[in-house]
Amino acid sequence: MAARQKQARQPAEGRNLPFLYARFDADALRGALRKMHLIRQFEEGAEDSYMRGLIHGTMHLSIGQEASAVGICLGLSDEDQITSTHRGHGHSIAKGADVSRMFAEFFGKTTGYCRGRGGSMHIADVSKGNLGANGIVGGGIPIAVGAALTAKKLGTGKVVVSFFGDGANNEGAFHEALNMASIWKLPVVFVCENNGYGMSTSVARATAVANIADRAAAYAMPGVIVDGNSVGEVAEAADAAIARARRGEGPTLIECKT
């Protein structure tokens, strides 16, 4: 475990370039870099406002998870959908949210994404395919499978990505949802952002398997481990999973170790 995490933290320069250059043009890559910076600066601004007592309630930052959000969403269109988590600001921005409406929501304003009713944990932007962040760990996973069922039934060609953290992989909803997505071969990609801890509890203490991606085998789907800090690695894995979903071959579980 320790050795793998050490390896995952090695600099990613160079080894990610070939796929990204082959798959995305310069504008798309500039856009991705810009979004990663935007997420970091947005979160620093959010934290600053929070620490100054300007923001009410709860705030979960996605600093250090910029590459997984952007790398996954790089291969999605506005039509494709995501479900997100309590730590969801990065996903919203990666999916094209307007950061001023996000901040307005943090301040509880009617101009915010949820008209001040939801706050940090409930940003949704359906026009960009973001079906909503979620305050319940694992709550969005079956909802993503339902959205993928709609895509399959209506033949829309949409792919749905469900983001969740390492903590969610011990919720029953994770297991039930992955099983159903697999038996019905639904166009969904499960993305676990494994940051090593569910609050204070380490993955090693909470999870019986060494890698969360190992759990994919139980549901007969590919399980892929990537360096979640390498946007190229993430994007390459997402590209394969999205393509598989669009071909009607069913779901993939990607574990981004961040």
Added chain:
Amino acid sequence: MMDAATAVRELSYAQAIQEAMALAMEADERVFLMGEDIGVYGGAFQVTGDLVERFGPERVMDTPISELGGAGVAVGAAVTGLRPIFEFQFSDFAALAMEQIVNQAAKMRYMLGGAVSVPVVMRFPAGSGTGAAAQHSQSLEAWLGHVPGLKVIQPATPHDAKGMLLAAIEDPDPVMIFEHKLLYKMKGAVPEGRYTVPIGKAEVRRQGRDLTIVATSIMVHKSLEAAQMLAAEGIDVEVIDLRTVRPMDRETVIASVCKTSRLMCVYEAVKTLGIGAEVSAMVAESEAFDFLDAPIVRLGGAETPIPYNPDLEKATVPQVGDIVAAARALVTGAR
């Protein structure tokens, strides 16, 4: 609420529900059914019956035994444009799916600032009387009725089962339907074709002067039977079929109590912290309070799990004799 004049026939409650689902699926491609063993098996209570033969397994989808995940899939499908009807095999299994019902379905529209709606229908076979014991006999409608964002209905007749289900399918919000298992075989007049019975409207089933009984689901029938017996004693009972737990029909209940000056609530669910408490409080807080000639009476289920032994099982929920005795005592003051 009927679209056109149509013939009326006798159908069972289960057949009426099945007919509503079939009509909705014929009229709207987005409507589909999900649940455990609802396909070739026809559902644990044969409510879906042979619908899988008419509409195919894509629209009458058997799910794994995954109530939480299944409810979540239905919620996700509803949010993205479909109209799922999710059948729980027994209402008790709502406990397995409460996260998706209470934290997701009920809240998404409000919590996301109106960005989405969740037009999902969930059906719950409920109630005791089948010898299925403590984990397959509960009446949990008040649980869900406590949650803003949900609509909760309890049709008591085949006519209402069909009309209220069709109203539920049209509704933009999540609607939870509690169907008493002992009603499934009850027959009643059901019009052919499409019609809706509005959610949120109670129905006066019997007019009376001396006492208002507000009853739900199967207790409506028991109360009507009791009212018939009390009429022979000169006690004239008004029976209201509440039909909807949330949003509750305040006007009908209060108008009735203003007329009769007495109120009794009859429901199968555990008595405390239930629908009877809500109806009583609603009346006590209203202008009807000044009309009350006697304390309000609640007749509900015993404070125990539902037992297996048939005599004990009967003893845990109000029976016709209990309603007669309580009503007589209330009206004559012999308490």
